[in-house]
Amino acid sequence: MTVLSASGLVKSYGGVKAVRGVDLRVDAGELLALIGPNGAGKSTCFNMLMGQIAPDAGRVELLGADITGQAPRRIWRQGVGRTFQITATFASMLVRENVQTALMSRHRRLGNLFLSATKLYAEGALALLERVGMADQAERPCSVLAYGDLKRVELAMALANDPKLLLMDEPTAGMAPTERQAMMALVAKLARESRIAVLFTEHDMDAVFTHADRIVVLNRGRVIAEGEPADVRADELVQRVYLGGGTMFGHV
Amino acid sequence: MDFSSIVVQFLNGLAGASSLFLVAAGLSLIFGVTRVVNFAHGSFYMLGLFLAYSLAGRFGGTPTGFWISLLVSALVVGVVGALVEIVILRRTYRSPELFQLLATFAVVLVIKDVALAIWGADSLLGRRAPGLSGSFQFFGKVIPAYDLVLIAAGPVVLGLLWLIVRRTRFGRLVRAATQDREMVGALGVNEAWLFTGVFFLGSFLAGLGGAIVLPREPANLSLDIAVIADAFVVVVVGGMGSLPGAYLAALLIAEVKALCIAIGDVSMFGYTVSFSRLTLVVEFVVMAVVLVVRPYGLLGRPSATPRAQVAIMAASRPPRGRWILLVIAVLAVAPLLIDRYSIVLLNDVLVFALFAASLHFFMGTGGMISFGHAAYFGIGAYAAALLLKRAGLQMEVALTLAPVAGGIAALFFGWFCVRLSGVYLAMLTLAFxxxxxxxxxxxxALTGGSNGMVGVWPAAWLADKAAFYWLTLGVTVVGVLWLWRMASSPFGYGLRAGRDSPLRAEALGIDVRRQQWFTFGVVGAVAAAAGALYAFSKGSISPDVMGIQRSVDALVMVLLGGVHSLVGPLVGAAVLTWLQDEIIRDTEYWRGLLGLAILALVLLLPQGLAGARDLWRRKPA
Structure with a gap:
């Protein structure tokens, strides 16, 4: 079942065409990696999918419904969770409270000015932290966590809305090699169990080729290759782009 | 109104713009490089004018003596500014940003009393410039010759500043630091002297702005606050850190004001509108309009490296229930044990505690800064008085409806303010x-103007000071407990989420702007309740209830008590109210002493009074 499909995405900044006609499709339970050299347009693509920036042209559909250019908070309501390249969590709160806040938002309880919220959805929050392996750190302030653990907290918050799609911008950036593998294995497991579609960008090729079901390679704003890891690895154009065959500046 | 009077007012506006530009340019430079919002900048202007009065009075008989006197005045102010940076501000750069604000407030108070001691409380009009004391005819109207000097001064200084900023090493560092201060430090630039240099230059400009208006404006002690408000408006309208923007904005505002004066009284639909009396309102309306259309000012750009706007505050838990009960019990029996004067003082403490607690929620939980919190306090006070006196409602009804009025007004102001963030938001609250x-x-006709309204007394059953005190205690306890509860309510969590990470909050479906907008309404209603209690406790009100000074008092209370602690604003309100009362009785220089006390606190206890407890316990924050 197709969860996310984007077609003909275009975005220019002044004279720079950052993304020039990208099509993407992610199925339920599938891990799709979006890779490419610096400046290939990965982040721009990502931000268009999540509503951070509006595309100049093209269409984004979630389960068949048009979500092009909607605000991030509306897209989240329709079942899209997100993690950021530089982790964004609520530093003044405990780990548990971070996830509780996400659950309060999901259940539309944030307008209540009188109730004490310290216990609200605490069990649900613990259950989510259990799923990402952070339950034992639930009562620690977010501000003292190691970077890799923060990424897990972000993941728990992204899961709070039972997402159909997870958008993860470099989920393992800033982690140690062993942590990376553990993180990607966790994401893969969650995707299989809950039939979540996962779209992620990543610079760590080990993580990509070990865990992705399919890979889309971008260069200079266009898709230059797409397929299963083995096919992409064998693709001559991809090799030239990554090994510096000069294609980045020439005509593709 | 004819053509010649428009031209005359246009020239008048040009002359007024120059001085305004000098002050604003200095403020803008200082903020750009050091990120210090220098509230003392208006005081530097005032000091420049007073110094010029004395020096030119003594040596200004000849043209050379006159101009050298003005220059020396500005240089002295520059040195004062540099000293303020070296002695005070340099020690606060590692404290939360707001502490620098508190320190500059204290400097305002100290300079005001130094000026009072040296020059006295009366307005002083300075000597005219030798050789330029005459006037000439223009389209049949009289123009003072000195105005031509003023008209030229703005563009000349703008040109010189442009050369300094574009062509010197110092200027290059200033530009670099304005874009990314941390990077400049990382590149091995001696930040300490850069900051001192910028403070010298900025203060010099403020002093010069004051000195050159010597023949035109009388020097007096109220200029500091008036000028800082004007300078904020100019800097924000022009765009932070943009010198041409500051000139453009100074010109725009001076011309709009001059135009209002030229239009004078206009009769429309049977009403007479006096535009010449609307100059104050018009200035801030211009600012509000510009900021809504161009949130970063006419020539400003969004900050290249947005850092956290308010130091992130861990939500501290309220004190334990039994402590709260104990404090309430002590406060409740207090009127039986103390004299009438002390009851009135304690009543003031409670009113300001509620007021400060509402600002604390806005800043601590909401993560926004307000330079104009007195607006809601004042609207509450005026709403109570108007409902009682003009609408003839009962006191109890007026007291109940006042918070509604404050909340609605705050929602109206907030609708504009939440479109901005950081210092811009704070400046817009000041404008409103x-x-x-x-x-x-x-x-x-409605508010009694500068005289205010009298006879705003409570109902008969509350006429006794102790009875009214118990009412105040009840309202304050309910208000403060509600604010505390709200900080840990779902709304409070959502608000803190938006404060800690707007990006993450939006990605979790939270409408950050709407949460902030509601916060305006909530704190506006609470502050208005405090204002209404204040009106009834005094029996009279005047525009002072919502003057800048009261907004500053509220900020001082919150910062003095410590933003980190829920008890902080209550402690701060008690200490400031008590200090003011105590010092006023003993000396006419109470402001200066208060300023010194605040400076001592800022330098010794950077976490505020309530933070001292943690220091003592050695508890990790």
Whole structure:
């Protein structure tokens, strides 16, 4: 079942065409990696999918419904969770409270000015932290966590809305090699169990080729290759782009 | 109104713009490089004018002596500014940003009393410039010759500043630091002397702005606050850190004001509108309009490296229930044990505690800064008085409806303010507070103008001071407990989420702007309740209830008590109210002493009074 499909995405900044006609499709339970050299347009693509920036042209559909250019908070309501390249969590709160806040938002309880919220959805929050392996750190302030653990907290918050799609911008950036593998294995497991579609960008090729079901390679704003890891690895154009065959500046 | 009077007012506006530009340019430079919002900048202007009065009075008989006197005045002010940076501000750069604000407030108070001691409380009009004391005819109107000097001064200084900023090493560092201060430090630039240099230059400009208006404006002690408000408006309208923007904005505002004076009284639909009396309102309306259309000012750009706007505050838990009960019990029996004077003082403490607690929620939980919180306090006070006196409602009804009025007004102001963030938001709150103030000040028929309203007394059963005190205690306890509860309610969590990471909050479906907008309404209602209690406890009100000074008092209370602690604003309100009362009785220089006390606290206890407890316990924050 197709969860996310984007077609003909275009975005220019002044004279720079950052993304020039990208099509993407992610199925339920599938891990799709979006890779490419610096400046290939990965982040721009990502931000268009999540509503951070509006595309100049093209269409984004979630389960068949048009979500092009909607605000991030509306897209989240329709079942899209997100993690950021530089982790964004609520530093003044405990780990548990971070996830509780996400659950309060999901259940539309944030307008209540009188109730004490310290216990609200605490069990649900613990259950989510259990799923990402952070339950034992639930009562620690977010501000003292190691970077890799923060990424897990972000993941728990992204899961709070039972997402159909997870958008993860470099989920393992800033982690140690062993942590990376553990993180990607966790994401893969969650995707299989809950039939979540996962779209992620990543610079760590080990993580990509070990865990992705399919890979889309971008260069200079266009898709230059797409397929299963083995096919992409064998693709001559991809090799030239990554090994510096000069294609980045020439005509593709 | 004819053509010649428009031209004359246009020239008048040009002359007024120059001095305004000098002050604003200095403020803008200082903020750009050091990120210090220098509230003492208006005081530097005032100091420049007073110094010029004395020096030119003594040596200004000849043209050379006169101009050298003005220059020396500005240089002295520059040195004062540099000293303030070296002695005080340099020690606060590692404290939360707001502490620098508190320190500059203290400097305002100290300079005001130094000026009072040296020059006295009367307005002093300075000597005219030798050789330029005459005037000439222009389209049949008289123009003072000195105005031509003023008209030229703005563009000349703008040109010189442009050369300094574009062509010197110092200027290159200033530009670099304005874009990314941390990077400049990382590149091995001696930040300490860069900051001192910028403070010298900025203060020099403020001093010069004051000195050159010597033949035109009388020097007096109220200039500091008036000028800082004007300078904020100019800097924000022009765009932070943009010198041409500051000139453009100074010109725009001076011309709009001059135009209002030229238009004078206009009769429309049977009403007479006096535009010449609307100058105060108009200035801030211009600012509000510009900021809504161009949130970063006319020539400003969004900050290249947005850092956290308010130091992130861990939500501290309220004190334990039994401590709360104990404090309430002590406060409740207090009137039986103390004299009448002390009951009135304690009543003031409670009123200001509620007021400060509402600002604390806005800043601590909401993560926004307000320079104009007195607006809601004042609107509450005026709403109570108007409902009682003009609408003839019962006191109890007026007291109940006042918070509603405050909440609605705050929602109206907030609708504009939440479109901005950081210092821009804070400046816009100041603008709205000034609009509210000038309406109260100038609408004689409704509000009694500068005299205010008298006979705003509570109902008969509350006439006794102790009875009214118990009412105040009840309202304050309910209000403060509600604010504390709200900080840990779902709304409070959502608000803190938006404060800690707007990006993450939006990605979790939270409408950050709407949460902030509601916060305006909530704190506006609570502050208005405090204002209404204040009005009834005094029996009279005047525009002072919503003056800048009261907004500053509220900020001082919150910062003094410590933003980190829920108890902080209550402690701060008690200490400041008590200090003011105590010092006023003993000396006419209470402001200066208060300023010194605040400076001592800032330098010794950077976490505020309530933070001292943690220091003592050695508890990790």
């Amino acid at each position: 507070a000034q609009i509210a103030w000038s309406i109260a000040y100038q609408w004689d």
